[in-house]
Amino acid sequence: MDLCYDEDQQAYREAVRQFADEVLAPIARTKYDFTQALTRKEVQAIAAELERHEIGTVAPLTAAGQPDLIYLGIFIEEISRIDLAFAALANALFFQVWDMAALLRSERQKQLYRHMFGRGEMVAIAMSEPEAASNPSEMRTRARQAGNGWQLDGHKLWTSHAAVAAGIVVAARKGAQDGPGHVSLFMVDPDEEGCEITPIDTLGMDATTLCDVRLTAVRLPAEAELTPGADGLRAGLHLVEQARIKVIFMAVGLAQAALELAVSYAKQRTQFGRPIASFQLVQEMLAEMSTLAETSRLLGYRAASLMMRGDPARAEVSRAKAYSTEAAVKATSLGIQVHGAMGLTKGYAAEKVFRDARMLTIPDGTTEIHQLVIGRQLTGVSAFR
């Protein structure tokens, strides 16, 4: 067992770090305003800019043609260090889009929807609702047959990127209003009549949006159903599960960013006539931050290794997701402490990484839901359905 990067992985890490520092940092700090939601045009311009650099879009593939999750982890960690928005956008623009494009099966669907998966475009996934989020099986959005097609009515909440997406995959229950109905996935054009999208202001992740999506008598052709005869809930949850490994390394990147900021500040800030880095209690905070980042990283790589081998990894992914996101909150909070009042200053990097980290314990399964998954694996008893 070797828990270190090999030579190629180390070289890749250095190359992504250099790309992040030299190309991404200026984009976030001077070219676009990352303190507010990026527009669709800005997202497309950033996507084009990333694509100009070979390293900006894809991590290497395994021999089987799948993304190598260790390299993917390195990539996501390093770009999250600069701004979490880069990792969220890269995920939506370059990774998630492939999982979703696989839902287009017929030639007709490809004709109708392929443009939504084009370069610089994103497709959002709308599973969560006001009354059904940790438990999406309680979703109420309805798809009724209307003529040869469908009519969608419902209310989706917290849909990432919907305001700038070219398409939205909406999970809806088929059939009459109060019937049990199977869940299926439907492709919705955000410009469709009856589809109303409102961005929601949240604590962190300033440059990307979470959205409220209201669907009122939205008419769709028959081909809009992406999972006919299949379990659409399972297919939707599978898309969410694919995102988890990336969220783990986003959290690692934020913890690492907080650590680097804190070390740098501790070495230059003086009190009592000495750099604060020389105080043992400050060093203790730095030591704890580095341990939180490193343990998260190792749990992430263990989950990634199991996934790449095709071994069961559900509990390992849950352990890594729950741990790394909570660890990022702790590490970024300690980072603020090292900076003193300066760390609380709005717009200062220390408070930004804390706000961003705080966003990650909730999506793709809350910490509590992942703990229940681990508990189920340990005991064989499910604490939820």
Ligand SMILES: Cc1cc2nc3c(=O)[nH]c(=O)nc-3n(C[C@H](O)[C@H](O)[C@H](O)COP(=O)(O)OP(=O)(O)OC[C@H]3O[C@@H](n4cnc5c(N)ncnc54)[C@H](O)[C@@H]3O)c2cc1C
């Ligand atoms: C940054 C971000 C991005 C997101 N992106 C998307 C997206 O693209 N698409 C989408 O569909 N959704 C998205 N979501 C929504 C996300 O999936 C939900 O927020 C999440 O499932 C939790 O649902 P909730 O917020 O309604 O909390 P609730 O489900 O109401 O839970 C509230 C609290 O109760 C706890 N809880 C719930 N059930 C149990 C239980 N059985 N046992 C113990 N504790 C429990 C939770 O852990 C939590 O602490 C996103 C959310 C965030 C924050």
